Amino acid sequence: MKLAIFGASARAAAFSAIAAGHEVVAADLFADSDLAERCEAYQITSWSDDFIALIEGTRAAGWLYTGGLENHPQIISDLAERCRLFGTTAAALGRLRDPFALVDVARSFGVAMPLIRREPPTGETAKRWLAKPLQSAGGLGIDFWRGNFWRENGTTTEADYFQQYIEDAQPIAATFAVASEGVLLGITRQLVGEPWTGAEPFAYCGSLLQLGDDWSFFSDCLSAIGDMLVALGARGVVGVDMLVRDGECWLIEINPRYPASAELIEHQRGESMIGIHVNACNEMLPRTAAARLSETMAKAVLFAHRKFTVNAQLHAWLFEYRLAVGGDLADIPTAETRIALGEPILTALTTNESDPLSALQARFDEIRTRIDYSML
Secondary structure, three states, X not given: OEEEEEOOOOHHHHHHHXXXXXXXXXXXXXXXXXXXXXXXXXXXXOHHHHHHHHHHHXXXXXXXXXXXXXXXXXXHHHHXXXXXXXXXXXXXXXXXXXXXXXXXXXXXXXXXXXXXXXXXXXXXXXXXXXEEOOOOOOOOOOEEOOOOOEOXXXXXXXXXXXXXXXXXXXXXXXXXXXXXXXXXXXXXXXXXXXXXXXXXXXXXXXXXXXXOOOOHHHXXXXXXXXXXXXXXOOOEEEEEEEEEEOOEEEEEEEEOOOOOOHHHHHHHHOOOHHHHHHXXXXXXXXXXXXXXXXXXXXXXXXXXXXOEEOOHHHHHHHHHHHHHOOOOEEOOOOOOOEEOOOOEEEEEEEEOOOOHHHHHHHXXXXXXXXXXXXXX
16 A cells, blocks of 8 residues: 655654655655655655655555654644544544543543643642643744743743653653554663753653563553553554653653554554554454563664754765664665754664663764764
């Protein structure tokens, strides 16, 4: 089947779809070199106009969306009128993405969420609060409330809502396949705001599957969340952001589309996540829940420490370096790509390192050095 895959970044989902035997046309904000190597790839400038033109011109049998597009339900609705959508409908997004509605539903299923409020907190000395936008992806735009919505570049903006900060909690992501029931596919630790990646303080910057992790203490919570996802109308492979601490767990957000951590779960399970996604949208769920972990795997996103343009020499070196590290670089930008301070550059993955995060950090240090050298 020919699948169109649209979103801020389509590479991981596109590779998964190809592994499942689908012909793929992908469109995202980057159209990176390794994506263009494997399938028909387009860089979009206008989410609405470009996606609609592509869906009408590609003759795809179906389409799905990745991160970012869940913030644009009207575009999803317009595209779904033109081609079969594999995934959560625009109508269901209103229930899944509204944090105030979600708190009420979670309570009815016995699932805890941090306190939230519409108005800025005042006189709160015992709790810290986060200022959050409603339309966000990957944790971008989130920061501590400091009397205004402060960011390191000196700008301020109004927050859409405020959420209690849970001290000393571990961020995790649970991945489900959802149809008539919600089946847990796997759980990863999330890397958030890690300074060595260059990410913003609360931005998603990677995932970790680690030997020895035991999440059985909140299996009842995960089961309830699976039932919640069904009731709210999520479909296909979706991600759920959570926090855990000392035997407690909190639901933070539902990402009702292919999540960033899915490619690690795919490696763990040995089966295409987009294959599972399409099957779930056809009411065929996997028979097994989360697979037993046999190896450690990690991925991290490198963000730009300076403004630069990917020249031909740097572009060639990145492909050479990808070969040198066993192919574990992805989302490699094309030559002449202009990258601004703080924007994503590429993704690195590693398997079975004794200290995977240190290994990724060393790769990022080497890449940054090469970027600086290319600018001389």
